[in-house]
Amino acid sequence: MLNIAETLHRWCGEARPFALATVVDVRGSAPLPVGTSVAVDEDGNAVGSISGGCVEGAVYELCRQVLHDRGAAQRAWFGYSDEDAFAVGLTCGGELDVVVQRVDPASQWHLGAALAEVAGGRPAALAQVVDGPDGLLGATLSVLGDGRPVGGTLDDGPVARAVADRARALLRAGRTARVTLGGEADACPQRLSVLVHVAATRPRMLIFGAIDFAAALSQAGRILGYHVTVCDARPVFATTARFPHADEVVVDWPHRYLERAEVDDRTAVCVLTHDAKFDIPLLRLALGLPVGYVGAMGSRRTHGERLRLLREAGVTAAQMSRLRSPIGLDLGARTPEETAVSITAEIIAHANRTSGLPLSQRSGPIHETTVHGPGDGQAIEEEYGAAPLPLPAGHGVAAP
Template sequence: MLDIAEELDRWVGRGRDFAVATVVAVGGSAPRGPGAALAVDADGTAIGSVSGGCVEGAVYELCAQALRDGKTVLERFGHSDEDAFATGLTCGGVIDVLVTPVRAGDPARPVLASALAAAARGEAAAVARIVDGPAEVAGRALVVRPDGSYEGGFDVHPELDRAVAAQARALLDAGRTATVEIGERGSRCGAPLTLLVESSVPPPRMIVFGAIDFASALVGVGKFLGFHVTVCDARAVFATRARFPEADEIVVEWPHTYLERTSVDARTVLCVLTHDAKFDVPLLERALRLPVAYVGAMGSRRTHLDREARLRDAGVSDLELARLRSPIGLDLGARTPQETALSIAAEIVAHRRGGSGVPLTGAHTPIHHDTGPAPAGRVGSVA
């Protein structure tokens, strides 16, 4: 739901009723992961997607029905190959979809509206909703902030709200969307509960060091992939808005100095395109010791060997050097800045998702590396 927060926030602001279908769990070769959403308003307008087109028609009808009867429904698509093809899920995977009405007067609407507003503003927030449980908790929701404060709840027992808030905060800290199981005793309502916790966090950072033509192409690809992109170069004549109109930030500063003072995290990717030892070495000496997702550096194999020797002389260990992706990018035979940017982006995605980088044709590797089997359990109305 939070992946289409901007449009849903506008719908809330205009007083529209709508129903939102959210992917809860996936198994096999499913097109989209947990948290992907499709919403339908009372006029029949649809936004978002839960399957890249495979089962959209059937999910649209479920949303329309939820708007009419006000019931929350959990539906599974792809029990078998025959069912998968019948509904259009031709990839053979399994997806569980939670359909929730969000209408005027519904108890969860103010809570969901708060989560949507936060996500639309780019703020960190997590929202927990019931996937499976007793009728008395259906449709309830709870929103958690990074400091642990929360609003909403399940109107069962304060201890349940606190337990869910703690679980949701942990997922928010990790930037993850996942289902959470609460046992019968912990739920305080005489039955176990399954909840979907969706996390909305600011976009991951891509910091591109070196204001060259290859950097300009990489900025465009980084924005396309959803990164907040910063360009950093010590040379003011090159680090300009005219040269990098798509960048979120342009910083004129020595790269290693900027890296020392800026915030990075486990999702940050660092692309070193400076191609100059006086910039590269002090920058990479620091970068390889940070808990970031990816560090890549441009240069020929000869440049890489020289850079590696200089880094060892600076005290960088073999274990730290093993984190360096250099020469940067996958072997696509790239020549132009645009092709090179594509090869760098491909390596970042493969590293992030556990891909091998080999062609899928003729390979026996999974297409989706970060999906597991859909959880067993009751599927149907939870209202």
């Protein structure tokens, strides 16, 4: 439901009842992931999409029915029928399970509280029961960024406490996931499946080197939802006027800035300086940090010399294996804008642990519904979180 959080927040603020249809399971190829929602208010206004158009009409009518009947949540399945050309289904051949429920903001104030946090760019988690005992389908519980539950339609008790504990864990990890819990007499005797929608803080993209490629990359990173920082030690180049799409522009030596920066396993570090006095101390530090991606710009000759200097600086072979250099996928990129696409394409492929090959050269589903957790190689059930130009060196910047 976080794909339409801003609209839902406004509707909650207006005490406007609505029906919420959420994808809770995907099998085969489907255009949108688990957790995606459509909402319809009492005036028939709709927001969001769950199938890219294939079944939107049927879902809209189901929302209208649930909203009008004021009944319990309903579950619907959408697939594809080869026998019935007029059947409602996904032309992509996938299957969707959808839960449709009525939301009344006047009595479900906790949902509005969590959506207010999300709309304000703050972390929050919304847990939604998508399978389990009669009467629990569609039940919700909200947890704020500090781990504090703010209520829900789950009765206070062992089930609510178990759901809140799992929501807090996923909120800390910054990951949306569907989880199964219960069957334990003391903790949660009722076995149920819960979809935890997590809105984490924006992941960070740290771009080092205030050049034209950085300007294009900062714009591409902003479009992808990153909090973008451009850092360079040369104040004449590191200005907000040159990087209007960056969230912040920092004048400092790159490694010194990185030493104090907050990073996590979603952080992308893009080194565009290809100047050894900047690169080596920066990469030596970055390759030892728990960041998600480290890429460095430069020719293959520059890369070879960079590896030699990193070895001399004590960087291990295992650490150097994390370095993506030359940075980006092979798209034949030449302009800054093309290079930005090349780099962000590699970041996306790396984050999703995919090959980066053309889809026409692959078989199997286009969209995977199970991915691996960061760094642990374990599956998480149904989770759903160039040729460079030379850079002028120095310009009177003294070493720190």
